[in-house]
Amino acid sequence: MDLIIRLDEADGKTSAVYRALRAAIADGRLPAGERLPATRALATDLGVARGSVAAAYERLTAEGYLAARVGAGTFVVGAPRTTARRRATADPLRPRADWTFEPLATSGAMRKPRYDFRTGIPDAGLFPFDAWRRLVTAELRWRANNPGTYGEPAGHPALREAIARYLGVSRGVRTTADDVVVTNGAQHAFDLIARVLVRPGDVVAVEEPGYPPARRILAALGAKVTGVRVDDEGLVVTELPAAARLVYTTPSHQFPLGRAMSLARRRELLDWARARPAAIVEDDYDSEFRFSARPLEPLHSLDAAGRVLYVGTFSKSMIPAVRTGFVLATPGLREALTAARQLSDGYGQPAVQAALARFLDEGLLARHVRKAGKAYATRHARIVSALDRMPGLDVVPSAAGLHVAALTSADTGAVVSAAARAGLAVEDLSDYSEGSPTRQAGFVFGFGAVDPALLDEGMTLFAALLARHA
Ligand SMILES: Cc1ncc(COP(=O)(O)O)c(C=O)c1O
Known part of the structure; x- marks a missing residue:
């Protein structure tokens, strides 16, 4: 398969495979209905472990890009709503040659995960x-x-x-x-x-x-x-x-x-x-x-x-x-x-x-910020105290906002993929870097979107997934 994957990326093979496949689906190189190679075959092609390819497939499946059919293999479903593009090959109007930007999937385009630790989403339930x-x-x-x-x-x-x-x-x-x-x-x-x-x-x-x-x-x-x-x-x-x-x-x-x-x-x-x-x-x-x-x-x-x-x-x-x-x-x-x-x-x-x-x-x-701020402060404290108890995580001190980060030496791509399969969305810190050699590995937890009643359960689930990949 003709896939461009930069495997020297510092953030792990799973993330590299995941991103390359996601980009290929978003820009139409992998159209809906296309069958993906078996994990073993693609892993051999790319010179990576089969587990990395399998984890990338599973994350893309959880996010709705791929679907697995028992006995038949894994197929491309397409990009979630806003990133879907028409196949452009027959279209005479193309962007200028140096235009390399694709629309990114927005937070509203994805089905809301049960344990929703995505960043950048305030709690609309608190808004008057x-x-x-x-x-x-x-x-x-x-x-x-x-x-x-x-x-x-x-x-x-x-x-x-x-x-x-x-x-x-x-x-x-x-x-x-x-x-x-x-x-x-x-x-x-x-x-x-x-x-x-x-x-x-x-x-x-x-x-x-x-x-x-x-x-x-x-x-x-x-x-x-x-x-x-x-x-x-x-x-x-x-x-x-x-x-x-x-x-x-x-x-x-x-x-x-x-x-x-x-x-x-x-x-x-x-x-x-x-x-x-x-x-x-x-x-x-x-x-x-x-x-x-x-x-x-x-x-x-x-x-x-x-x-x-x-x-x-x-x-x-x-x-x-x-x-x-x-x-x-x-x-x-x-x-x-x-x-x-x-x-x-x-x-x-x-x-x-x-x-x-x-x-x-x-x-x-001012009144809304006071009220919502109290709710966010509680969620922040609960997440930080849960992260503090997880071995191998180094919580980055923060005193404001709607998210908190924790550094780790674990394979974050594998953990994020496993989390997505379990209905838990958390961000991979490496998605916020463009490939610098000093890239740090870690997770970012947003706490605007998470249901407070499921927050502790979500953190317990995350701890178990992290322990499995430590
Ligand atoms: C760093 C940063 N700046 C700005 C914004 C807000 O952008 P906008 O006002 O365009 O919604 C966000 C939202 O996620 C953000 O994370």
């Missing part, structure tokens, strides 16, 4: 839908939002005011409505920033391990993306490429490891950026939920040189479907970012933005 619906409905009335005219590209004025006030109280960020450019989520903010700051071929730096969608948008816009290591204090500033024009970082709660960047490292990063013409994108995506002492000040508040673009989102503090985030523009970038937003999608949805302004101003967001 009734209050939100009341506000949105009110803003959809005739005359509420000039529905016949076009809105402001930097965002609804009341929302820009509300965000500036909210950040002052909740994060100690000093800003004004003039700085706020409202976006369709953090991802849209990264896109706008890259468009106005980065030229094709420019070097940009991202954390490794890090947040794949940030890396992907930078690469899609032509940047040369370099992964830079993260240690106990955060991004290793001394290893940043000297030519980097932009650095993307998650200092409040490193994604996915979970640590906060130390104050010394924050200062070092700001000094580094000041010494050259470099911008820092500070992604503060989930630190409203904090479980211990007050967090360190955002980089934005320490930045006297105007180098930090602070990006926030309501995807975690509310729900992803609000699809709203923002960037705090520095004075020299305000107009360019506003124009980029106008060029991109005009101005977003005024009714949602106006409703969101009221959600903030009426204290509903």
Whole structure:
């Protein structure tokens, strides 16, 4: 079979085989109905153990990509909904030659596993839908939002005011409505920033391990993306490429490891950026939920040189479907970012933005964050205490957000596959690296999506699976 598999990957053979097969299914090289070779035959072809191929098949089966038919073999079902692509061979319209991006499966595309430790999903059951619906409905009335005219590209004025006030109280960020450019989520903010700051071929730096969608948008816009290591204090500033024009970082709660960047490292990063013409994108995506002492000040508040673009989102503090985030523009970038937003999608949805302004101003967001934060703190503590009891795991300290990581020397790909077969979804840390030789092995547990009544049972099951693969 014609499969390109990089078997020198540091994250284990199972993951390498799994990823190559998943990619081949997603891009149509392995179409629905195709029969896969027997595990032994493919293992021989690839020069790996049969168990690695079997584990990859089993994980893909659990995730709905493959189906096993007794006596007949293993067949391709297709990619789960959003990643399915038409076979493109006969289609004359193809993307430009250097476009290498496939849609990633979203969390909503997969059937919800029984023990759901996926990352990045807040608990929608905690969200005050009734209050939100009341506000949105009110803003959809005739005359509420000039529905016949076009809105402001930097965002609804009341929302820009509300965000500036909210950040002052909740994060100690000093800003004004003039700085706020409202976006369709953090991802849209990264896109706008890259468009106005980065030229094709420019070097940009991202954390490794890090947040794949940030890396992907930078690469899609032509940047040369370099992964830079993260240690106990955060991004290793001394290893940043000297030519980097932009650095993307998650200092409040490193994604996915979970640590906060130390104050010394924050200062070092700001000094580094000041010494050259470099911008820092500070992604503060989930630190409203904090479980211990007050967090360190955002980089934005320490930045006297105007180098930090602070990006926030309501995807975690509310729900992803609000699809709203923002960037705090520095004075020299305000107009360019506003124009980029106008060029991109005009101005977003005024009714949602106006409703969101009221959600903030009426204290509903603060109340929700307090209530949900307590629930998340309990789940965080329960997961950490379970992980602490498992031999061979090294829990990464974290005090905020919706996920926690643990390092290990076990074969994480095999454990994640076995877990998927048992109805337990947990993330493989290596999925957040692009192949750096310093890659760490580990697991990432999200606790927004998990049913609290099944959390302890899930952790017990995970402990048993880990022990089997230790
Ligand atoms: C590191 C990081 N940044 C940002 C986001 C939120 O992105 P968006 O606002 O585009 O939904 C997430 C969500 O998972 C994330 O993990």
